[in-house]
Amino acid sequence: MSEETMAITLPTSPHGLAPDRYLDREISWLAFNRRVLEMAEDNSIPLLERVNYLSIFASNMDEFFMVRVAGLQRRLATGLAVRSPSGLSPKEVLSSISKDAHELQLRHAHLFLDVIEPELEQNGIHLVRWPELREDEKQHLKSYFEDHIFPVLTPLAVDPAHPFPYISGLSLNLAVVLKKAESPIEHFARVKVPPLLPRFVLIPSKEDTSEVRYVPLEDVIGEFISLLFPGMEVVQHHNFRVTRNEDLDVDEDEGENLLLALEKELLRRRFGPPVRLEIADDMNPQVLELLIRELDISKQDVYTLPSPLDLTGLQDIASLPRPELRNRPHQVLTNRYLHPRDDEELDIFAVLKKRE
Template sequence: MTKIDYEDPSLYTNRELSWLDFNDRVLEEARQKTNPLLERLNFLGITQSNMDEFVMVRVASLAKLIAVEWDGRDASGLTPTQQLKAVNDKAHEQLIKQYTTLNRILLPAIKQVGINLLQVDELTDEQFRYIKDYFHDELYPVLTPMADDSSRPFPFISNDTINLSLRLTKKDSDKSLYATLQVPKIFPRVVKLPGGENDFILLENIIERFVSQLFINYDIQEVAVFRVIRDMDLDVAEEDTSDLLKEVQQQLKLRAHGKVIRLEVASTISKKLRKRLVRELKTDEDSVYEVNGPVDLNFLGKLADKVTGHDDLKYIPFKPYQNEKLTSEYNIFDTIKQHDQLMQHPYDKFDSVVEFIRQASIDEGVLAIKMTLYRVSGNSPIIKYLGRAAQNGKQVTVLVEVKARFDEENNVHWARELEQMGCHVIYGLVGLKTHSKLSLVVRREESGIRRYVHLGTGNYNDSTAHFYTDIGLLTANNNIGVDVTNIFNMLSGYSKPPYFHKLHISPNGIREFMINRLDLAIEYAKSDRPVRVRMKMNSLSDQEMIAKMYEASHAGVTIDLIIRGICCLKPGIKGISDNITVHSIVGRFLEHSRIYIFDFDGEQQVYLASADLMTRNLNRRVEQMFPIEKPTLLKRVLDIYQTMWDDNVKTRVLEADGTYHRVDRRGHASLDAQEFFAAQATHLVMANKEKKHHNNPDQFQPMMSPENQNEPLGD
């Protein structure tokens, strides 16, 4: 019998191309007529911000590998040069689709409902006078034209800024001269105009119209808008962490001058000016993207936010639920001690997690708080309460991951703030990012010392918690408390626990556990015992994990995967992955929770984790995986997974050829899992209000006129 090579490159999809497929699914949401119109604008803007980060990090990494002539191949068998070529080809196709979506679908659609993104020649006299005054009174004093000639070299172009490239001539001369003008970021890019309720113009269009006033005695021959995306990956040398904060701060300064990875220019640019920009910016020809419309679509989300009087073109708001026993009206520690608490954000309020830290900061019995912070909001209440706890005499230890990508500057700031407030701050481990989401509260009670723990799949970010789906657990389980204590001792000192009671920890621990579970599933399948594996994650790219899934599928194990983003596994290959099905959900909220379920002949094992099955998460990060054991909570996680698996509105199914298609729901009732959970949360909130209403007999009952007696009262 021929042995199957589960690491055969033909069995794998390239990671970068798979990511581009994910961004295309986001782009499909912008084209989907069933989505509210302003939300479709927002989806299109998200495709741009996604692409920018992808270029700054992933494409930049490929460029570095090529520069050092690295001759390795990825799991799919492609060299860095082949990958970069394929990525640029696919990204060019996606760019055309983005601007077709904007110009042919979305701009005409918003115009029909009275929302106008105008050009200068479309303005009324009143609107033209407004932009003229705006230019002279606000913009002119701030703008700085940068000439480019023999005495003044081509200026440095900052990452992700809108710029005008100008070709001009002196009066009575034919000689071409050149200049560059950066559109200042201190002004809103989307400018609301008078005269129409929802008339807007882009800032660069105003500047372009009056730019000649910055070049007196010169004639403007050509103006072209452009933008560069630079290599923004952070390269931190980590022999030790004694000066890690200074090293990160230094690297942040250097990063601003990274190599240009992508150049976007208006498609109206002349060959001469285009060639000049390519030469001065030292850009590869494949990395030049000509756009048929406004450069940089990130403004679309701001445009949607500025529109007034059109709430009907946005998602219907929902009311997130909060268990009243996790509010300030109750002692949260008594609640957790009585029963573990499971929260699914954003349908359950993140306020409960904030309340956990708030009560810990003022509770007289609390001795210590320990916490990992990977990403927090710009005005984090959790930071405030940690500081308050330290000032109240509690021992507060916070690991702030200052290497969290694109949050480095924010995290350096919070690390300094926490130190000034009296917290003990750890900056991370050498060679590892700490991506785990852990909080530990140590409390003295009558029965002795008790540990309270929060574990989550998502960051302690009260802002993103409104639109990221994550699951968190609050527990007083002693074994979990001991495990989390050991993790913090490992992070802050030299402790290396010989084993963990309940948790599985990366590096290595989660990989070993997952391989062990899949090996057990293979044994069950070979013994003809029922076995099923279900997982949900953001990305699946680790070759060893995929190979083990192929082996399990070949043995007869049924594997269901919900993967939002990257998936390097190919399902449906006869004899190898024909027992594997892959779904992807892209919708109103960003699916961020990680769920791992093993069903061994009816024995359900359910785990949540901070980690995806990517090599970086399994090998180079501190991550945690934790069990859900309480029967009611275990059932809830299973129900959450099943609801998402049954989704037939936002789900796409991955085929063996790498394409995704929507579920055929003919003859089936529509199920949008995210909207189902949102409606469920709203129903719980209203039911609780009704319950409180009936439980309060002294509450004033308004008289109703007879004709209105059957109508419901408003909120």
């Protein structure tokens, strides 16, 4: 061995590094979901795969707000406004998230309405609105409403005897404005869209055709919503959706009480504070002000979007049996050296030794 001394270069002092050398975890996660959206925008990808990416993007955003945004808001509320390694405070991160998330959600909604939905129609998959339906289709949906939807609806009105109802997380709702025929006083009611029913209602076709037609479930409810309020006049109704804090805050070091702490935290999570309010872009400003006040949510956390809201339900459309509109299935092939002979069992180690 040479007696010469080897030169060793020591790393430079961290004090000389740029303060913004780290990416913020939450902001970088949004950049990841932006990439998911870009996959939906890629017209070289089969159509139903792009629809699936739209659904994944929406589901990812739900999870992001329920956990990541909720965690940041809780840190602010408890006074733990410590800067992250990226150098940003929770308030600065939330401001950046709000800016990016508003842009991404609008981009997501318009991609579906302006690009994906027309392409679906060209391929015989139609998402129609109520005025576009034929009379026989309207009659079928009226029967469907009476038999399947009406029995599971629970309208909740707001009046001096009934406070503003609890709005569960990720539920799609109709905000309904009512009044009596002889009175100018308007009342508010909330109708929850049943989550157990299909997000998009299939309209049966009398013709033997590969084309399918769907109508959003909330459109069907909205058309017959007056049946829920006999003796009242429905002035207007609007769609909205609430995302709540569902982040878990459990001290895992408390082994003896971990189960009890987890049970309490899961119960508390159901009633976590709202972190996002999605509203249809035709919502009356007075109704919006009521929701903001009663939900105790900031205007920064309100997302105004074109209908339909909650595009996680596109997963049902992405699952349609149209193989020509999705990627070819992956064919699993076994390496020829790993095929056992008829008269002997495969010895993987012998194959590895031989092929080395």
